[in-house]
Amino acid sequence: MPRVADFAVWAPLHDRVRVLVDGTAHPMSPDGTGWWRTDVAGAQPGAAYAFLLGDDETPLPDPRSRWQPSGVHGASRLYDGDWHIWTDQAWTGRQLPGSVVYELHIGTFTPTGTFDSAIERLDHLAHLGVDLVEVLPVNAVDGPRNWGYDGVGWYAVTENYGGPDAFKRFVDACHSRGMGVLLDVVYNHLGPSGAYLDRFGPYFAGSNIWGPSLNLDGPHSEHVRRYVIDNAKMWLRDFHVDGLRIDAVHALRDTRATHLLEQLAVEVEALSTHLNRPLSLIAESDLNDPRMVTAREAGGYGLHAQWADDIHHTLHTALTGEAQGYYADFATAGLTGLAHVFTRAFLHEGTWSSFRQRNHGAPVDTKRIPGHRFLAYLQNHDQIGNRASGDRLTQTLSPGLLACGAALVFASPFTPMLFMGEEWGARTPWQFFSYFPDEQLREAVRTGRTAEFAEHGWGDADVPDPNAESTFLDSKLDWDEPAGEPHATLLRLHRELIALRRARPELSDPWLDEVEVDIDEVARTVVLHRGRLRVACNLGGEPVTLAMNAPIDRILLASEPVEGHEDAISLPPEAFAIVQLG
Numbered sequence: 125m126p127r128v129a130d131f132a133v134w135a136p137l138h139d140r141v142r143v144l145v146d147g148t149a150h151p152m153s154p155d156g157t158g159w160w161r162t163d164v165a166g167a168q169p170g171a172a173y174a175f176l177l178g179d180d181e182t183p184l185p186d187p188r189s190r191w192q193p194s195g196v197h198g199a200s201r202l203y204d205g206d207w208h209i210w211t212d213q214a215w216t217g218r219q220l221p222g223s224v225v226y227e228l229h230i231g232t233f234t235p236t237g238t239f240d241s242a243i244e245r246l247d248h249l250a251h252l253g254v255d256l257v258e259v260l261p262v263n264a265v266d267g268p269r270n271w272g273y274d275g276v277g278w279y280a281v282t283e284n285y286g287g288p289d290a291f292k293r294f295v296d297a298c299h300s301r302g303m304g305v306l307l308d309v310v311y312n313h314l315g316p317s318g319a320y321l322d323r324f325g326p327y328f329a330g331s332n333i334w335g336p337s338l339n340l341d342g343p344h345s346e347h348v349r350r351y352v353i354d355n356a357k358m359w360l361r362d363f364h365v366d367g368l369r370i371d372a373v374h375a376l377r378d379t380r381a382t383h384l385l386e387q388l389a390v391e392v393e394a395l396s397t398h399l400n401r402p403l404s405l406i407a408e409s410d411l412n413d414p415r416m417v418t419a420r421e422a423g424g425y426g427l428h429a430q431w432a433d434d435i436h437h438t439l440h441t442a443l444t445g446e447a448q449g450y451y452a453d454f455a456t457a458g459l460t461g462l463a464h465v466f467t468r469a470f471l472h473e474g475t476w477s478s479f480r481q482r483n484h485g486a487p488v489d490t491k492r493i494p495g496h497r498f499l500a501y502l503q504n505h506d507q508i509g510n511r512a513s514g515d516r517l518t519q520t521l522s523p524g525l526l527a528c529g530a531a532l533v534f535a536s537p538f539t540p541m542l543f544m545g546e547e548w549g550a551r552t553p554w555q556f557f558s559y560f561p562d563e564q565l566r567e568a569v570r571t572g573r574t575a576e577f578a579e580h581g582w583g584d585a586d587v588p589d590p591n592a593e594s595t596f597l598d599s600k601l602d603w604d605e606p607a608g609e610p611h612a613t614l615l616r617l618h619r620e621l622i623a624l625r626r627a628r629p630e631l632s633d634p635w636l637d638e639v640e641v642d643i644d645e646v647a648r649t650v651v652l653h654r655g656r657l658r659v660a661c662n663l664g665g666e667p668v669t670l671a672m673n674a675p676i677d678r679i680l681l682a683s684e685p686v687e688g689h690e691d692a693i694s695l696p697p698e699a700f701a702i703v704q705l706g
Contacts, residue, residue, distance in 0.1 A: 129167035129202055133175050133186065134159050134347050135324045142176040144183050144199075149176060158325065158347060169204035177323060184320050185277070187327075187351070191288060192264045192280040196318030200280075205362055208292040211300065217401030218304030218366055220428050221496040222632050223255035224534075224622055225306065225541040227504055230259060230285045231269060232554065232600045233544055239290040243297040245603070250301040252547055252615075253622030256404075257298055258306040258369055260505060262291055266317035267559040269596045271505065272308065273334070273371065274315030274558060278355050288363075295364050304366035306404065307359050311352050311384075312375035313337050316568075317560050327351070332375045340378040353388050357395055360403050367404030367428070374410045385416070389426035404428045406499065412470045412485025417497040429539060432498035434471045438462045439502055442650075442663065443529050444520050450479040459650060463641035466536060466652065469498045494634035495537030502529045503543040505554065512577045512587050514555030514599065516546070523549060523610040524698030527617050527683040528661045531700040534621040535652055535659040537634050545601045547618040548611040555588050557596040566591045620681055624702065628680075630655030649695075656705050662695040669694045675706040 131143045131150075136158030142149045145164050152160035167173070172194075174183030185192060189200035226249055231237040234245060249257060264277025268284060281288040295305045313335040314321065321327035322336070327348050329339035339348045359365045370385070378384045389405055396403040407416050407430040418424025437454040438461050440446065447455035454461055457471060465471050469488045477484035501507075508516055517526060526549055533540045545552065556573055560566055574587050588595040605611045625631040631654055640653035648664035651672075657680070662668050671692045679688050684699040693701055 127168055128163050128165050129171070130161065130163055131173065132159055132161045133188075133324065134351075135175070135177060136344055136347070137325055138177050140178050143173055144176055145173045146171050158344070167202060169202050169207070171202045172199040173202065174199045175324075184323060187321055187324055188279045188354075189264075189277060190279055192277050193283050193287065195283075196264050196266045196277050203288060208289045208296075210292070210296060210364065212296050212364060215299040215364070215401070217403075218255050218302075219402040220256070220367065220404040220406070220539060221494070221634065223304075223539060224253055224625075225256045225258050225499065225539060226252070226254040226544065227258040227501075227541060228260070228544040229271065229505065229554075230262065232596070234603070235600060237285065237600070239286045239294040243294055246297055246301050246303070250303060252619055253626065254303055254542075256304045256306050256366065258541070259294075259308060261308045261310055261371075263310075264318075265315055267561060269593075270558045271509065271556065273310050274317070274560075275310055276315045276318040276320075278309075278351075279358060292363060299364070305364075306367040306369055306406065307363075307365045308369045308371060309356065309359070310371040311338065311355075312372045316565055317562060329377065334372075334375070337375065337377060340376060340384050341380045345380075349384055349387065352384065353391055356388055357391065360392065360395060361399065366402070367406060369406045369408065369431075370427075371408050372410070373407045373416070383425060385427060386420065386425045389420065393426070406430060412472050414486055414488045414493060417493060418489075422492070429497045429499055431504070432469055432500060432538065433507075434465050434469065435498065435500045435536075435538060436502065436504070436507055438465045438471060439500075439529055439532060440507070440517075443502075443517070443525050452478050459643040459645050459648070462650065463643050466532075466641050467636050467639050469493075469495065469538075469636065488636070490636035493636075495636045495639075496539045496632075496634040498538045499541045500533050500536050500538035501541040501543065502526075502533055503546050504541065505543060508543065508554045509556050510576075514553035514588065516550060516553065518549045518551050519553075522698055523614055524683060525663065526614060528663055528698060528700045530614075530618055530621055531659055531661060531683070531702065532650065532652065534618075534625050535631050535654055535657075535702065537636055537639055540625075542618070545605075548606040548615040550601060550605060550611075552599065552602050552605075554599045555595050556590050557592075557599060559591050559593070559596075617681075617683060624681055628657065630657045658703050658705065659700065660693055660695060660703065661700040662697060665697045667694060667696050672703065672705060677704045677706040679703050 135141050141152045141160040145167050152162040186200040190203035191201040234241040261272030262281050263275035264280040264282050265275045281291045298305050326344045328336045339345050405427045407427050409416050409430045415424045416430050420426035441451050441455040442462050470485050472485040473487040642651040650661045652659035660670050676688050680702045682701040684696050686701045687694040
């Protein structure tokens with residue numbers, strides 16, 4: 125019997141749809157719900173196909189294409205999901221609470237920038253103590269290099285990194301080393317080149333600062349919502365991914381009674397039950413709205429966690445002294461603000477935001493919402509790449525202050541996250557880069573990014589050309605660095621901090637109402653109370669002696685030689701120590 129392929133596409137506003145398979149057009153039939161379908165005998169995996177809408181003879185790629193080897197403008201290819209033979213049958217998943225997250229961009233993680241070359245570096249992550257590898261978006265995008273947030277082929281894995289089977293090999297390899305995979309997905313907009321969805325139906329409803337946004341609550345929005353939710357479930361089910369980081373959810377315009385995020389949480393919970401492994405949903409939210417991570421039973425959306433930029437901003441300003449743009453309120457709050465955030469998660473909790481020129485946020489119920497629902501980090505792709513020159517903290521801070529920052533993150537009640545190379549204090553920048561074939565679009569990106577950097581306080585800074593290949597190449601990690609100093613020492617400290625967090629339950633305890641923080645604005649010291657443990661940090665330039673107010677049993681870890689007295693500890697400048705009280 126010849127193989128029969130089933131083709132289907134949602135095109136509710138058209139009165140004629142055909143599918144072009146290997147150059148031959150086949151009529152499709154409507155099913156009354158806006159979908160058009162047909163079976164084509166003899167179509168084999170790898171066959172090229174595209175859709176013809178109405179009397180327009182322009183072939184368009186499948187909005188749900190799983191494989192786009194000719195790019196986002198080319199024909200789709202039939203993809204056989206069984207080509208990859210999975211070896212992770214024993215994998216039972218990795219829950220987010222208690223985990224350490226490591227964010228990476230496949231294209232710059234290794235010199236060749238592919239899934240297969242990234243596999244060769246996974247042992248480094250396993251030895252570091254990583255539990256979940258968070259991968260920046262991998263969907264199909266126009267051009268040879270991109271952060272990933274300009275994707276237009278949401279169901280297809282970019283060929284830039286090796287395509288869909290290579291991504292499956294990467295996930296499989298992570299699982300074999302005991303690490304789960306989180307995938308960054310973008311549902312708030314589509315990229316500026318290759319977004320053909322609006323030709324098929326009413327997918328779009330206006331736009332935001334990044335591009336066209338989806339119709340989530342207007343006429344015909346039911347199928348548009350399915351487009352998003354089916355995509356999310358595809359990654360979790362068919363690619364064995366363990367969770368999703370959902371980009372900029374504050375830009376999802378949805379006025380329906382059940383928000384898209386809540387609907388997604390409901391369906392992912394059902395899928396998790398069926399697959400019998402935990403599946404995590406993590407929001408990037410600028411709203412400071414606790415409903416994001418509040419259980420549905422308590423009236424929230426039911427997401428498992430969110431990135432917490434307030435934690436980043438207060439750490440960043442405390443360590444660097446920067447006060448421009450959105451850092452202003454955090455710099456003003458100083459170490460007092462740091463203490464507040466480490467016990468409340470948000471600095472802005474219904475309070476005035478000078479950057480926004482309005483009140484912002486709402487308070488977190490710390491007795492009901494655990495800290496592991498907030499990701500804490502010193503650096504991430506946004507907080508580095510959205511700086512004018514893409515400079516990391518290593519360009520600003522001493523190794524001692526980098527170590528202090530790491531100690532505060534890994535001893536916090538939150539879920540800690542590292543950005544690739546941070547564990548050894550990488551000195552390579554991570555700059556904004558992309559490359560679109562259209563010259564006018566490239567120029568628009570160049571001028572737009574320069575204006576955006578100026579808005580965030582960098583003025584007339586020398587911004588690397590995002591279209592230049594050198595900007596991309598300069599952003600690749602240098603894997604020779606970890607063997608030298610101070611990188612080797614920083615790497616060892618990160619391994620020891622992660623191991624200590626795993627060994628001592630006080631350090632992973634997520635309950636914010638149990639945390640106390642002592643600060644001294646003048647001496648620039650921070651002491652974090654974690655059960656019987658104290659995390660003492662001297663961020664200042666002079667030695668200090670800090671009273672622990674209880675006998676010191678032992679020093680568990682220190683970044684520099686320290687002196688322990690009966691109930692006090694002497695710290696050199698820019699150093700930390702974690703002590704256990706008797």
